[in-house]
Amino acid sequence: MIIASNFKTNHTRASTKHYLQTLDTFVKESGSKQEVLVFPPATALDSFELAENIRVGVQNAYPVEKGSFTGEIGLEQIDEFGLKTILIGHSERRHIMNETQELCAKKYDFFKAQGFEIVYCIGEPKEVREEGIDAVIAYNETQLEGIDLLYDKLIVAYEPVWAIGTGLTASPEQIEETLVKLREKIKAPLLYGGSVKPANTKEILQLPNCDGVLIGTASWDVENFCEMIEIADSM
Numbered sequence: 001m002i003i004a005s006n007f008k009t010n011h012t013r014a015s016t017k018h019y020l021q022t023l024d025t026f027v028k029e030s031g032s033k034q035e036v037l038v039f040p041p042a043t044a045l046d047s048f049e050l051a052e053n054i055r056v057g058v059q060n061a062y063p064v065e066k067g068s069f070t071g072e073i074g075l076e077q078i079d080e081f082g083l084k085t086i087l088i089g090h091s092e093r094r095h096i097m098n099e100t101q102e103l104c105a106k107k108y109d110f111f112k113a114q115g116f117e118i119v120y121c122i123g124e125p126k127e128v129r130e131e132g133i134d135a136v137i138a139y140n141e142t143q144l145e146g147i148d149l150l151y152d153k154l155i156v157a158y159e160p161v162w163a164i165g166t167g168l169t170a171s172p173e174q175i176e177e178t179l180v181k182l183r184e185k186i187k188a189p190l191l192y193g194g195s196v197k198p199a200n201t202k203e204i205l206q207l208p209n210c211d212g213v214l215i216g217t218a219s220w221d222v223e224n225f226c227e228m229i230e231i232a233d234s235m
Contacts, residue, residue: 002212005219016044057085063110105146126162163194179209
């Protein structure tokens with residue numbers, strides 16, 4: 001299973017270091033074999049010595065090596081820390097920062113060419129979900145335009161927008177129905193994200209087409225995150 005934490009705009013350099021030290025100790029002592037991904041804010045990136053199944057990634061980057069792009073980070077800044085994992089297409093980038101599908105695809109192509117592991121996010125808003133599964137799939141397929149789905153370092157995270165940070169979670173039936181349809185087109189690992197927490201982790205991970213979870217709020221406390229890894233280990 002892939003168990004991933006997205007810090008979003010949370011944690012500092014110091015608290016991230018403490019978080020990763022705690023996580024590293026837990027993974028080593030428990031012998032966990034889960035693939036663990038952590039996406040800190042850019043200000044907390046560093047070179048970390050961690051268990052081989054823990055990987056640190058970047059939440060966002062501009063598709064350049066370096067240049068005049070105020071407020072962005074590029075390949076040069078990421079390479080300094082030896083990081084090779086990136087999150088692309090998160091709904092908050094799409095809906096709050098107004099990133100277009102064209103830009104998401106441009107980022108994807110750039111970091112694919114650099115050999116990055118890419119966690120690529122898709123997901124529909126509430127009004128689309130209310131139209132039914134056909135509308136959901138059609139909407140999500142627009143977010144796959146220009147994306148090489150055969151890339152061997154691709155992970156796709158299905159995160160319904162209406163379930164991110166709202167406390168609402170798609171029902172197991174809704175999640176599995178969507179993942180089944182996506183699986184027809186996507187052979188890469190499929191994660192679910194959207195108000196995942198210790199109380200529902202097992203139920204979600206038990207779904208046949210779910211290969212892991214991408215966790216926001218509930219993962220910002222390292223003890224919670226370790227508990228969710230432990231749940232995956234118990235399965």
